[in-house]
Amino acid sequence: MTAMAQRNLEKQLNILDYALSSLWRRRLKSLSVLLVFAAVIFLLASFQMVTKALSDKAREVLVHTPEITLQKMSVGRQEAIPLAYRDRLAGIFGIRRVVPRIWGYYFDEVRLANYTVMGMAVEEMPDGARLDTALASGTMPGPAGQGLVAIGQSIKKALALEGRTTFSLFRPDLSLKAFEVSGEFSPDTDILTNDLVVMNLADARDLFAIPAGLVTDLCVYVANPQEIDTIAKKISETMPSVRVLTRPQIQKTYQVVFGWRSGFGSICLLTALAAFVILAWDKASGLSPEERREIAILKVLGWQTSDILVVRFWESVIVSGLACVVGMTAAYIHVVYFAASLFRPVLMGWSVLRPDLHLLPRLAAGDILLTLAFTVIPYLAATVIPAWRSATVPADSALGG
C-alpha cells in the first residue's frame, strides 16, 4: 500500500472513530432515533417475512387440493351437483379420476366458530391426494369407518377433547351425530387443515342431510398436470352450468389475497417510514447552536466540508445499519417465535379459529436488500443531503467579533 493510500485509510478510520464518539456523546438522541427507526424496520420486515412465509406455506399445502374442482351453479349460486355428472366427464381424454366430495361449513353455536367439514371418498382418491401425508397421527377415515373423523389442531382445542376421542355434532333436524377421532392433522399444515373435519362421504351426507346422488363438488384428477388448463377448458365447454376451479387458480387466489393484504399493510407502514424520514430530514436540516459551533471549530482546525459530510454519513450509516440489524432480528423472532402475533388478524383473516402457524420465513438476499432499499437508503438521503447545508457553516463563525 502506498503512503498516500495508507494515509487516506487512516483518515477514514479517524473520521469513523470521530463519528462513533460523536454518536456516543449524543447517546440519548442517537438511541431514540435508533429505536424509532428499528421499530419502523421491524414492522416492515415482519410484514414482509410473514407474507412471504404464508405464501410459501400456502403453496406447499395446496398440493393436497384437487387439480380441478367442479361445482354446479344455478342463478349465480352454488348448489349440489348430481353424481351422474361423472358419466358426462368420462368422454374427456386426460381425466384420470373423478372423486365426489361434500364440502361445507358447520357453525358451532356454543363456540361461535365455523368448522370446515369435508366428506371424501378416500378410497377413490389417487395416491398423494388423500391428505394422509398431512396427518400427524392416526389414520384417515375410510369408507367402512362409520363416524370416524380426522381433525385439525383448532378443532381439537375448540372441542376441548383433551383425553377424549369422541364428540357430537348436530344434524339440521337438531338430532346428534356422534364422531370418533381417528387422526389429527399436523400443525405444519394448519393453513389448510386448522379448522378442518374430514369424514367419509356417507357421514358428511348424513350430517348435512344431503340427498343420495348429490354432492357439493366433483374433484377431477388428471393424468398430466401440464394439461390442467386444457382439460378444464374442455369441461367448461361440455358442461356450461358447472364452475371449474383449477389448482393454479386457487393458488393464485391465495397469493392475491396475501398480496393484497400485505400491500395494504405495507402502504400503512411505508407511510410511517415516510413520516420518520421527513422527521429525520427536518432534524438534519436544522442545526443547534452547539452543532454550528462544533462544525465551525472543526473547519478552523483544518477539517474540510467533505470531512464533516463523511462524519455525518458514517453517523447515519451506523444508526441505520444498527437499526436494520435490530429491526430485522426482532422481526425474525416475532415471526418465528411469536407466530407474527401483531399481524395475524390482518394477514390471516378474521376467523374465530385462527391457526397456530409455525412460520419459518426464508431469508432471501433479495428480500433483505429490498428492506434495506426502502429503509436505509431514504434515511441516508434524508440525513446526508441536508447535512451539506450544515457542513457549509462558515469557519469564521468560530472567531469572535
Added chain:
Amino acid sequence: MLIELSGVSKIYNQGRANEVRALSDIDLGVEQGSMVCLKGPSGSGKSTLLAIIGCIFPPTSGRAAIAERQLARLPDRFLTLHRRETIGFIFQRFNILPELTVLENITLPLLPLGVPPKERRQRAQELLARFAISHRARFPAGQISGGELQRVAIARALINNQPIILADEPTAHLDTALSREFMEIMQQLKEAGKTIVIASHDPLVFEHPAIDRTVTIQDGRIHVP
C-alpha cells in the same frame, strides 16, 4: 516576511443590500519569529483580518501571502489544506468541545491528516507534559479549570507544529493571573521560533514586553497615530 498583506480589503455580502466593508486597504508584514498584536475595539475588523491571515477566507481585493502562498485565488479546499499545515488557532473562550476529553480535543486537527491513533496520543502527551496537564488527559474538557483549558487550547494550536499561531481575544475571559500566564507561554513559543499574531484590546497583551509590534485597527483600517 512570513505574513505579507498589501492593499487588502474585505467586503461581506458584496453587491447586496446588506453589504459591509470590514477591511479597507490593509498593508501589513509580519516577520518570522516575531509577535504582533492587532489592537482595536470590538467590530473594528481585527477578527476579519485574523481570518484572512488564518486562511479562513481570501480577501475581496488586494494581495495576501501567508508562508509564501498567495491566497487571492485559492479555492476553499486549498485554503483549508494550507491552514492545516501553517496556522494554529487559539480562540476567544478557547472553543474547546466540552464533551470530548482533553486528549481528544488536542488531537482534533490531526484526524483529517490521517495521523494514526498511537502517534496522535504520543504527540498530545508530549504537549500535555510540556504544559503540566498530563493528569487531565482523560478528563472531559468541560470539567477542567479555566487555566487548564487555556493550556489545552494552546496545546491544540501546536499539535501539528504549525509555524504561525493566531490568537483571537485569548485573554477576554481570563483573570489577570491567567492572562499573564498565557503571555508567558506565548513568549516561550516566540523564543522557540513561532510567529504569533494576537488580536486583543487587553493592555496586558499589547503592553507585554514580548510584543514586537502593535497594529491598531479602527473602522477596518490600520490607524496610524
